[in-house]
Amino acid sequence: MNTNRDRVALVSLGVQLTYGELDRLSLAWAAWLQSEGIKPGDRVAIMLPNMLASPVTLIGTLRAGCVVVNVNPLYTARELQSQLRDSRPDVIVLFEAFAATLQQVPASDRPGRVVLAAAGDLMPRLKGGLVNFVVRHVQRKVPAWKLDGASRLPEVLKLGANASFTPVQITPEHLAFLQYTGGTTGEPRAAMxxxxxxxxxxxxxxxxxxxxxxxxxxxxxxxxxxxxxxxxxxxxxxxxxxxxxxxxxxxxxxxxxxxxxxxxxxxxxxxxxxxxxxxxxxxxxxxxxxxxxxxxxxxxxxxxxxxxxxxxxxxxxxxxxxxxxxxxxxxxxxxxxxxxxxxxxxxxxxxxxxxxxxxxxxxxxxxxxxxxxxxxxxxxxxxxxxxxxxxxxxxxxxxxxxxxxxxxxxxxxxxxxxxxxxxxKKDMILVSGFNVYPAEIDAVFASHPDVTECAAVGVPDGEGGEAIKLFVVPAKSNVDTTAMQAWARERLTGYKRPREIVLVQSLPKNTVGKTLRRMLRDQ
Known part of the structure; x- marks a missing residue:
């Protein structure tokens, strides 16, 4: 970062952080972790949306030789508990709007140190104060109560800035991230x-x-x-x-x-x-x-x-x-x-x-x-x-x-x-002994002028195999699914055609936008 110190590294809500400021703030986070007895190899959970605090704490965690555990901020309490129980982080930093989710996790599964970050943190005082006021009181995204025992990110960074930091020897093979898979096919697990x-x-x-x-x-x-x-x-x-x-x-x-x-x-x-x-x-x-x-x-x-x-x-x-x-x-x-x-x-x-x-x-x-x-x-x-x-x-x-x-x-x-x-492989549909890949069905129907989005899944068939069911988000209110089936006959061989087309208002997705076929099958 030294050669780029004066370049802008991050921009959020019109506020800029230079590479030099990112260096300084991430070093303060790393020093605070060390001052709290967090050792290289210990896990630090980061549960933040795209805000300035996210890169700062991620870079700082790596500088301290610790392992980043990325957490989806929109997780339910059950999902959060599962990930915390598996990764056992010593620290979690999270957006204050999600403190209520962590509060629902049993104390035995919560990290020992909790740091709350606000949207206006790391911004100039007036701008940051205005952003936090809007989020807390106008948008009402933050509960009125506070999470007991939690620290605030600005306080933590101030402590870290006044603490000494001992550089950590990190080898290429040291663990850097526990990256949990999306869990679209079952219980999520962490890739090391x-x-x-x-x-x-x-x-x-x-x-x-x-x-x-x-x-x-x-x-x-x-x-x-x-x-x-x-x-x-x-x-x-x-x-x-x-x-x-x-x-x-x-x-x-x-x-x-x-x-x-x-x-x-x-x-x-x-x-x-x-x-x-x-x-x-x-x-x-x-x-x-x-x-x-x-x-x-x-x-x-x-x-x-x-x-x-x-x-x-x-x-x-x-x-x-x-x-x-x-x-x-x-x-x-x-x-x-x-x-x-x-x-x-x-x-x-x-x-x-x-x-x-x-x-x-x-x-x-x-x-x-x-x-x-x-x-x-x-x-x-x-x-x-x-x-x-x-x-x-x-x-x-x-x-x-x-x-x-x-x-x-x-x-x-x-x-x-x-x-x-x-x-x-796990989404493959077996129709009368033929392998059918939902992505092919999706691609064909996505080109239909009356289709905004669609997703094909396999459902149990009376003959012991599967039939294709297509969920469609229509582009207009008066879509004729019978005509759509006729349209498909010109583009798909018999065993690849949906047996049933269901019109829906939306498709279930994860936070990255990937369609959750498992949820459609469960319906």
Whole structure:
């Protein structure tokens, strides 16, 4: 950070922090942890939205040699308790609006030290006071009561600034993050990511960004960060890679507030915009967004879920930039594959394996299949996790004898070397002995003019197999599902057609925007 001390590192609600200020504040957090007896290897839970306190506490935790446990701020008390019980952090820092959630967790499962952060913390006094007043009293997002025994972040940082800090010797193999998987297929578990894993992925991302950004660097670029930083995609790409490259990270607290996001874009004119399909699609439907200036935009990076072809085509027509789709998972820090960042058209694939990354496509006997044939994606590279936290059996099941991680995703390798995702292995639907991949059904129906969003799931069939049920968020009120079925007959073979189409107001999603098929099946 020394060479960039005067550059702007973070922007939130119009307030800027320089790299020098980030250095100073994160060092204060690290010193406070040491003063509290928190040792290298101890866990620190961070339960914050995209606010200034999030990067400060994350960087400070790593500087102290401690392990970051990223926590979804929107977790219920049950979900929070499960993660705290598994990771056993000594400290948790959380947005004060979520203190009520922690209060519901039994005291025996709470960390010994609780630090509350307010939206206006780390801002100038007048601005911070106004922000906190609005959040607490106008938006009424903060309960009137306080969490007993909790400290406040400004107080903690003041104590840390006056405490001494002993630099910590950290090796590449030291544990850096416990990154919990999304839990869309069952009980979440934590991928153990080392410093080597994450640094390797930062350098890999930096390498593939060069075709699109090389002529602009070392000019400070702007990364518009609407994805939540507790998610591994945003943490590595929007936060750690951006800091490594000396970028200006503009934090968006609520990406669902399209009006606010559009205003931020108009002011900041970003060079890089990572998002998921649902956010790209929502912005394309937001009329004021269509009036913006996109001349600065160099990379539109899509991940977290499949990018639908119609969305990619509309985005390119509007912005002049194709969506560069990538693929990754928590267990790989996260990026495995990506398309070329200077691509001029949407490929429909997730691109090529990153530098230093090996990808195999395996059959059920874990043998490689021919190009063009579907199989489970297996990956080996420096970004692959150390294993699952306190779960050696699960780690063993996820790894092959020669060190490949079994992703649970079905894909094919194109003759060009690009990888195409077919679907999640666990989401595969078995219809009359045929394997059906929901992503294919989704992609077909997403191109229907009356469909805003859709998701296919398998439901039990009387013959012992499964039938396809499609949930559709309609684009208008008078959608004819019978006509939609007839439309599908021209595009899908018999066993791939939904037996039933159900119109719904919305699809259940996690906070990153990924559709939760399990919840649809449970319905």
């Amino acid at each position: 990511l080392s410093h080597r894993n994450v640094i390797a992925n930062i350098l890999q991302v930096h390498e593939i960004a060069q075709p699109a950004l090389g002529d602009l660097l070392p000019k400070p670029l702007t990364m518009l960060t609407a994805l939540p930083l507790y998610h591994v995609f945003a943490m590595t790409v929007c936060e750690l890679y951006a800091l490594y490259a000396g970028m200006r990270i503009v934090l968006v607290i609520n990406p669902r507030d399209l009006k606010a996001l559009t205003k931020i874009w108009r002011t900041e004119r970003p060079h890089i915009f990572p998002a998921v399909n649902t956010l790209f699609a929502a912005l394309l439907r937001h009329e004021p967004f269509k009036q913006l200036d996109f001349s600065n935009l160099r990379i539109s990076l899509g991940g977290g879920m499949a990018i639908h072809q119609p969305v990619a085509e509309q985005w390119q027509r509007l912005t002049g930039r194709t969506i560069v789709e990538g693929y990754g998972m928590s267990e790989t820090s996260p990026v495995i594959c990506a398309n070329r960042t200077d691509a001029t058209s949407f490929t429909g694939t997730v691109g090529f394996p990153l530098p230093g990354t090996e990808v195999k496509i395996l059959d059920d006997d874990r043998q490689p299949v021919a190009d063009g044939q579907p199989g489970e994606i297996a990956v080996r590279g420096p970004q692959v996790m150390l294993g699952y936290w306190q779960a050696p059996e699960a780690t063993s099941q996820a790894m092959t004898a020669d060190g490949y991680l079994l992703t649970g995703d079905i894909g094919v390798r194109e003759p060009s070397g690009q990888v195409r995702i077919v679907d999640r």
